[in-house]
Each structure stands twice: as C-alpha cells, then as structure tokens.
Amino acid sequence: MLKFMPEPFKIKAVEPLKILSKEEREKAIKRAGYNTFLLKSDEVYIDLLTDSGTNAMSDNQWAGLMIGDEAYAGSRNFYHLENTVKDIFGFKYVVPTHQGRGAENLLSTICIKEGDYIPGNMYFTTTRYHQENNGGNFVDVIIDEAHDSTRGDIKFKGNVDLAKFQKLINEVGPDKIPYICVAVTVNLAGGQPVSMENIKEVSKLAHENGIKVMFDATRCVENAYFIKENERGYEDHSIKEIVKELFSYGDGCTMSGKKDCITNIGGFLCLNDEELFEKAKELVVVYEGMPSYGGLAGRDMEAMARGLEEAIDYHYIKHRVHQVRYLGEKLENAGVPIVKPTGGHAVFLDAKAFLPHLSQGEFPAQALAAAIYVDSGVRTMERGIVSAGRDKHTGKNHYPKLELVRLTIPRRVYTYTHLDYVAESVIHIWKNKYSIKGLQWTYEPKMLRFFTGRFEEKE
Numbered sequence: 516m517l518k519f520m521p522e523p524f525k526i527k528a529v530e531p532l533k534i535l536s537k538e539e540r541e542k543a544i545k546r547a548g549y550n551t552f553l554l555k556s557d558e559v560y561i562d563l564l565t566d567s568g569t570n571a572m573s574d575n576q577w578a579g580l581m582i583g584d585e586a587y588a589g590s591r592n593f594y595h596l597e598n599t600v601k602d603i604f605g606f607k608y609v610v611p612t613h614q615g616r617g618a619e620n621l622l623s624t625i626c627i628k629e630g631d632y633i634p635g636n637m638y639f640t641t642t643r644y645h646q647e648n649n650g651g652n653f654v655d656v657i658i659d660e661a662h663d664s665t666r667g668d669i670k671f672k673g674n675v676d677l678a679k680f681q682k683l684i685n686e687v688g689p690d691k692i693p694y695i696c697v698a699v700t701v702n703l704a705g706g707q708p709v710s711m712e713n714i715k716e717v718s719k720l721a722h723e724n725g726i727k728v729m730f731d732a733t734r735c736v737e738n739a740y741f742i743k744e745n746e747r748g749y750e751d752h753s754i755k756e757i758v759k760e761l762f763s764y765g766d767g768c769t770m771s772g773k774k775d776c777i778t779n780i781g782g783f784l785c786l787n788d789e790e791l792f793e794k795a796k797e798l799v800v801v802y803e804g805m806p807s808y809g810g811l812a813g814r815d816m817e818a819m820a821r822g823l824e825e826a827i828d829y830h831y832i833k834h835r836v837h838q839v840r841y842l843g844e845k846l847e848n849a850g851v852p853i854v855k856p857t858g859g860h861a862v863f864l865d866a867k868a869f870l871p872h873l874s875q876g877e878f879p880a881q882a883l884a885a886a887i888y889v890d891s892g893v894r895t896m897e898r899g900i901v902s903a904g905r906d907k908h909t910g911k912n913h914y915p916k917l918e919l920v921r922l923t924i925p926r927r928v929y930t931y932t933h934l935d936y937v938a939e940s941v942i943h944i945w946k947n948k949y950s951i952k953g954l955q956w957t958y959e960p961k962m963l964r965f966f967t968g969r970f971e972e973k974e
C-alpha cells in the first residue's frame with residue numbers, strides 16, 4: 516500500500532498555467548508592495564494563497580449548475596441545499612449567505628450585545644471582526660499548546676482549555692457570554708482539529724451555564740477525518756456519522772461553503788433556536804437577500820449541496836489530508852521549521868524560526884511569503900503580526916506567538932508533483948535564508964490589514 520492516498524479522481528478539464536521569469540516576478544512583488552494578496556493571479560504559477568473558493572468542482576457539480584432554478588423566491592435548489600445540510604449537519608434551520616462572513620455577520624448581530632464576551636478556540640480574522648463590531652470582546656480559550664509550533668505530539672491541538680473557559684465564566688458571569696465559538700478545525704493554529712471528547716465537555720460546561728455553542732463549521736469534514744484517524748472509538752464511524760455527532764453538541768454554526776463544500780462561493784448559518792432563526796431571516800433580507808437564496812444564485816446553492824455530499828466521501832477527504840501531510844513531511848525531512856503536526860488544509864512555516872535574523876516587527880512571515888513568490892512563482896500567505904492587527908482599545912500591535920506563512924492546498928486542484936516543486940523552492944530558500952531582508956509599512960489599512968497593506972524592504 517502507498518503511504519499517501521493517490522488522487523481519487525481523474526482530470527477532465529484543465530486550466531493551463533503561466534510561468535513568469537524571475538526578473539518579472541521581482542518586478543511584480545515590488546509593484547504589489549510585498550503583499551502576495553496584491554499580485555495578479557496571472558503572475559502566479561502555483562497558487563497556495565488560500566483553499567477558500569479555489570476548489571475544483573466535480574462533473575456532477577458542474578452539471579448541477581445547469582439545473583439552477585433562478586426564481587427570486589422558493590428556488591428548488593434552496594430546498595435541496597436545506598435538506599442536505601439538515602441531513603448531514605443535523606441542525607433544524609438553515610439560512611444561506613453569500614459566504615461564511617455573511618453568516619458571521621448575522622450570528623454576531625442577533626446574539627451579541629455591547630460589552631459581551633465571546634470565547635473561542637483562537638480567533639479568526641472575519642469572525643473576530645464581526646464579534647467586535649457588535650460590541651463583543653473576543654477571549655482566546657484554546658489550549659496553550661496550540662500556540663507552540665513544536666508540539667507535534669498533540670493530536671487535537673485545536674481543543675478548548677476548559678479551565679480557561681471556566682475562568683471566563685467566573686470572571687464576567689454567564690450572562691455576559693451569549694455563546695462560545697468552537698472552530699472545527701482551527702485555521703490560525705494550523706488547521707488543527709478538536710476532539711469529540713473535548714466538544715462534549717465544552718458543550719456540557721456551556722449548557723450548564725446557559726451559554727450556547729456555535730461552531731465555525733468551515734472545515735468540519737477535515738476535523739471529522741482527524742477524529743476518525745486519531746480518536747478511539749471512531750475508527751469504524753463514517754465521516755458523515757462523525758460530522759453529525761459533532762454538531763449534535765451545538766446550537767448552530769456558521770459555514771463557509773468555499774472550503775468544505777468544495778464550491779467557489781457560498782455559505783450558510785444553521786440554528787436550532789426558532790426565535791433566533793426568525794431574527795436571522797429578518798436580517799438576511801437586509802444584508803444578503805431572501806432567506807431562500809441569501810445572496811447566492813440558485814445554481815450556486817445546487818453546487819454547494821452536491822459538494823457537501825462529495826466532501827463526506829472517505830476517499831476524497833483522506834486524499835485531501837494526505838496531500839497536506841505529504842508536503843509537510845517533505846519540508847520537515849529537510850529541516851524546515853513547520854507547525855507540527857500538519858493540519859487539515861495547509862502547511863504552516865514557522866517564520867520566526869525560519870528567519871532568526873529578523874525581529875517580529877520586521878514582518879518575517881510577510882517577507883518570507885514574498886521571497887517564496889520571487890523564487891518560484893508559488894503564492895503563499897502571511898498569518899502573523901500583519902494579520903493579527905492592532906488592539907481595538909489601545910491601538911497597539913498584537914504580537915501573536917505564531918508568526919506563520921501558510922501554504923494552503925486547494926481541494927482537488929494540484930497533484931503531488933506540484934507539491935514536490937513547492938517543497939523544492941521552500942527548501943532552497945531555507946538554505947539561503949540570510950539573504951531575506953525585513954520589511955516596513957508604506958501603507959497600513961485600519962482593518963483586516965493583510966488584505967491591502969503595502970510594504971518595502973528595509974535597508
């Protein structure tokens with residue numbers, strides 16, 4: 516048996532790739548202000564910026580687009596999506612949104628009051644933005660080890676630290692905590708999963724205190740795969756059974772369809788509480804559209820319903836996680852510092868250890884992402900001090916412990932050979948790391964600054 520699962524699909528349509536020369540790439544990154552988000556996609560050879568909306572849809576999903584019912588209200592594709600989500604996730608009510616942050620906006624607006632606290636297992640950029648924008652304060656309750664990139668021995672590094680959660684309840688009182696946000700998997704910790712056991716305990720503690728459990732379900736299928744692989748008692752459960760059990764401990768979720776629904780756009784909010792659902796339906800009309808399309812075309816809802824069915828296929832998800840692991844092992848074997856263990860959607864380079872000659876204030880992860888692009892045309896993303904932003908009260912920079920470059924693998928898009936090329940480039944830079952210079956701002960946006968911020972090399 517091969518160690519890594521080969522592709523459980525074959526290629527039916529291809530998109531040719533362009534490769535620029537190194538001189539052209541040097542020019543491009545300067546023009547982009549050393550921000551890989553500001554590169555044109557035509558300037559990129561292998562795009563590992565994100566796994567969000569970059570998925571390759573199946574022939575079945577593409578066929579589904581043709582039966583899009585573009586009625587303003589009551590589209591049949593909505594009912595298909597609603598039934599599929601209810602069947603797989605088990606929640607009572609489903610509100611479609613244009614993508615995950617649309618659902619976050621609805622949830623935060625209907626649940627959070629000024630001065631509330633929202634515990635979560637590490638922040639996510641848009642999630643925290645919507646919580647704070649509604650007067651909430653995010654409190655990180657993930658286990659300490661999640662912030663330690665060397666702890667490859669821990670299988671469920673996304674777990675909630677129950678003592679931290681309990682401490683917050685004691686300090687501010689349960690009335691100030693409308694819900695705990697549990698991300699499965701935890702993107703910013705490196706795509707790390709949460710165990711079923713932890714979810715059960717979190718749910719028990721939350722519900723005893725009248726606090727709701729809301730999942731960030733974005734990568735729930737990847738999380739389910741890790742539970743099947745590593746948690747005792749789940750070896751023989753199907754991915755679908757695990758997903759359903761996981762959500763049975765919660766009261767709702769936000770979902771970005773652009774990840775584990777294997778589509779290019781879409782999202783939804785799930786709720787069990789009828790009153791909250793009524794509020795969400797009133798609000799979705801203002802921000803997204805009718806509750807039966809939520810900012811999506813009928814065909815997009817069809818693709819999302821079909822994608823979700825495909826995502827819970829064991830062979831699909833095994834291959835996905837194995838691709839990530841394959842790239843991680845190649846880098847690790849060459850001594851490159853990566854976050855361990857590798858998670859579900861990406862390999863994260865530890866930029867502080869990679870570039871020991873730069874201080875965090877010189878934006879090592881930003882500089883490393885730019886250097887990888889110049890070396891090979893591979894686009895990656897900063898997940899460190901630039902992404903962490905400034906404290907909303909003091910205006911001071913957050914200095915996150917993890918200063919990372921994310922190499923995100925899109926679903927069903929690249930082959931193992933592409934990943935060999937990526938590994939070769941990163942290893943080449945690792946061997947020549949001292950030539951990489953720090954960066955300084957030339958333009959710092961006020962919010963979500965990693966999207967549009969600009970830099971230049973320090974002398």
Ligand SMILES: *Cc1c(COP(=O)(O)O)cnc(C)c1O
Pocket residue numbers: 567614615616617639641642698702731733770771772773774781782
């Ligand atoms: C992508 C993502 C979101 C937001 O979803 P969008 O579809 O990009 O709006 C929320 N949480 C996590 C963990 C994500 O990865």
